[in-house]
Amino acid sequence: MNKKVLALDFDGVIWDSAGECYQVGWRAYQEMTGRALDGRVYERGFLRGRPLARTGHDFFHLLRMMEENPERDLAQVTASEFMSERSHHHEEAVKFDRIFYLLRAHYRDNEHALWVSWQRPYPELLAVLEDWEGKFSGLALATTKDTDSAQSLLATTGRHWPVFGKEFSEHKADQIHGIAQHYKVKPEEVLFIDDLLENLEQVVPTGATVALANWGYNLSDSAHKAQEKNYPVVGFDSLSALFQDFLR
Secondary structure, rough: OOOOOOEEOOOOOOOEEEEHHHHHHHHHHHHHHHHOOOOOHHHHHHHHHHHHHHOOOHHHHHHHHHOOOOOOHHHHHHHHHHHHHHOOOOHHHHHHHHHHHHHHHHHHHHHHHHHHOOOOOOHHHHHHHHHHHHOOOOOEEOOOOOOOHHHHHHHOOOOOOOOOOOOOOOHHHHHHHHHHHHHHHOOEEEEEEEHHHHHHHHHHHHOOOOEEEEEOOOOOOOHHHHOOOOOEOOOOHHHHHHHHHHHH
C-alpha cells in the first residue's frame, strides 16, 4: 500500500486567525509608532484586506495603508497593487515584524486564554478530519505562521502534527519537500491544500497534488484562476470526495 500524506496550510484553512492577526498587529503598530488608533475602525479595514497578507511584514503594510488613507477599501486593492505598496517602508516593516512576533509570543505564553479567544478553528474542517485523518499515512502543517503558535493552537484540538513553519522556510515548495522527507515519501504522494493560489503555484513543480480551499482568505478571483490552471477548488462539502480520490 502506498503511503499518502495530507499537508494543510494553517491560517485560512484550519484556523480563522484574522482576529488574532489584527489584535496583535494593532498593538504592535501602536507600540512602534507611538500613535493611538481607533481599534474598531482599523479592525474593519484590516479584516477586509486580510487576504492580501501572508506574514507580519504584510500586516504592517495593511495598517500603514489604512492610516495614510482611512477611506481606502483594502478589499479593492489588487495583489499587484499590494506588492507595489510592500516594496516601500522596508525598515519600518522589519521593525514592526520583530515587535509583532514578540507580542504574539507574549500573549501566547502569558495570556493564553485571551490569545486563543481572538481566533478559532473552522469547525466544518475539523468534522471532516475526524472521519478522514486516520486514513492518511501522515499529516502535517505547511504554514508561514511561526511554528510555536501553530503547534500551540493545533494542540487545543488534540492534534500534534509536525509543523513546517516560517522558521523552516516561507516558501511552500520547501515545506512540501520537508514534509515528504519527514514521512519518507515522494512529493507526488503528498496532497496539499491552501487558500492562497500563489502558494499552490509554488508547490505544483514539486509534483504534489494541490487543491484550493474556497474558504479562508481567498482573493475574489482566486477560484476562477485556479480552475483555469486545472487546480481543484474544494469546499467543506467536497473534501471527502477529494480525499477519497487521492487515497485510491
